Amino acid sequence: MKIIKILNNNVIYGRDRDGYAIVMGKGIGFNGKAGQKLQSEQIEKIIRMDSDETTSSFVKDLERIPHEFFELSNSIVDYATTALDTKLNGNVYITLTDHISFAIERQQKGLLITNPMLYEIKHYYPAEFQVGLHATEMVQRRFGVDLGENEAAFIAMHIVCARYNSDMTEMMDTTHLVTEIIDLVEQHFGIRLKATSHAYQRFVTHLRFLAGRVVADGQWESEDAMEEDFVQAVKKSFPKEYQCSQLVGDYIEQTYGHKMSNMELTYLTVHLRNMRKGQQQ
Known part of the structure; x- marks a missing residue:
């Protein structure tokens, strides 16, 4: 790692074979100069951004911000x-x-x-x-x-x-969709979900990943015959929850243009079932 610029006594802007980086270490910049090669024992932390251009831009920000x-x-x-x-x-x-x-x-x-x-x-x-x-x-x-x-x-x-690894817009859109799904679930079952329960937290975790796929327009992996058997078994065992999943799927398709796969609907059904059981305890 070679020094490009000293930012303060403990932080420098450097470059190695992997690209540009912010490098930290106690006294790493003290008496240093551009072009100097750092010893590995001097380095405590290497911070890399998603591109060299981003790193360079951040260095300029650090010159402005205390x-x-x-x-x-x-x-x-x-x-x-x-x-x-x-x-x-x-x-x-x-x-x-x-x-x-x-x-x-x-x-x-x-x-x-x-x-x-x-x-x-x-x-x-x-x-x-x-x-x-x-x-x-x-x-x-x-x-x-x-x-x-x-x-x-x-x-x-x-x-x-x-x-x-999302930007703020994706994160806010995902969060908004989770809220919309929870509203649909509460309206469908005529209940108010207990936000402090473990069942609720597990359900929300599943919804976050589902909403993330919808916002990113990601697709569920291809389904095989064994999964189809699982889908049919879940539909038969939990008809009320599956009906709710279909309502959610219809809403997502109409609002976001994303068609949920059979497996997405099925896993949502399972999580709905677990959430309802947990809410009753």
């Missing part, structure tokens, strides 16, 4: 990857650093913003929302600014996008 915000974002990402036990898309450093810097500035100026998706983020992405809450606590400790749960939900949205 480094404290990037360091905080790095700490939040480290916490999120551990708490969620997952890798996050490197672009989250860009979106999160930018968001946090503006969020703190708005709060200091008394410009408060309400997150219209607060309820959905809390209930559809509870783990990511907890990360968002932890992030606001980190902001409070470091900058003395209380961002509140609306901003915690905004931070969670960035984490969700990085976790599932």
Whole structure:
């Protein structure tokens, strides 16, 4: 890894055989200079974006934004990857650093913003929302600014996008579709789902992946004869839930132009059945 530019004593912009990257390490930039080759023991973390152009653009942003915000974002990402036990898309450093810097500035100026998706983020992405809450606590400790749960939900949205490799528009569209499906289910069965139950959370997890396929116009893999037997068995065993699945399928096709496959309808039926049983316990 060679140094292209020193950003501060602990962060440099570098390049190796895999491309451009943000490189972190204690004292990695101290007394360094462009063209210098780094030793592996100097490097603690390498951050790669989805393209060299994106990385270069982020370097320009870091020259504009105080480094404290990037360091905080790095700490939040480290916490999120551990708490969620997952890798996050490197672009989250860009979106999160930018968001946090503006969020703190708005709060200091008394410009408060309400997150219209607060309820959905809390209930559809509870783990990511907890990360968002932890992030606001980190902001409070470091900058003395209380961002509140609306901003915690905004931070969670960035984490969700990085976790599932989607952009903010796709994430919001997916979340909106999940809400629409839940509304249809509640109307069909004449019930109010218990958002705090484990059955509800499992059901929402399935809906997130279903909605993600719909928004991305993805297709279920081809079905074989054995799967057809499974479809028929589920239809026969859970007719009320299958009828609800068909209503959801009709709505999705009419609204989004996506025709759900037999297996998608069948798995939705199974999850509906499990959700209803769980709600009754």
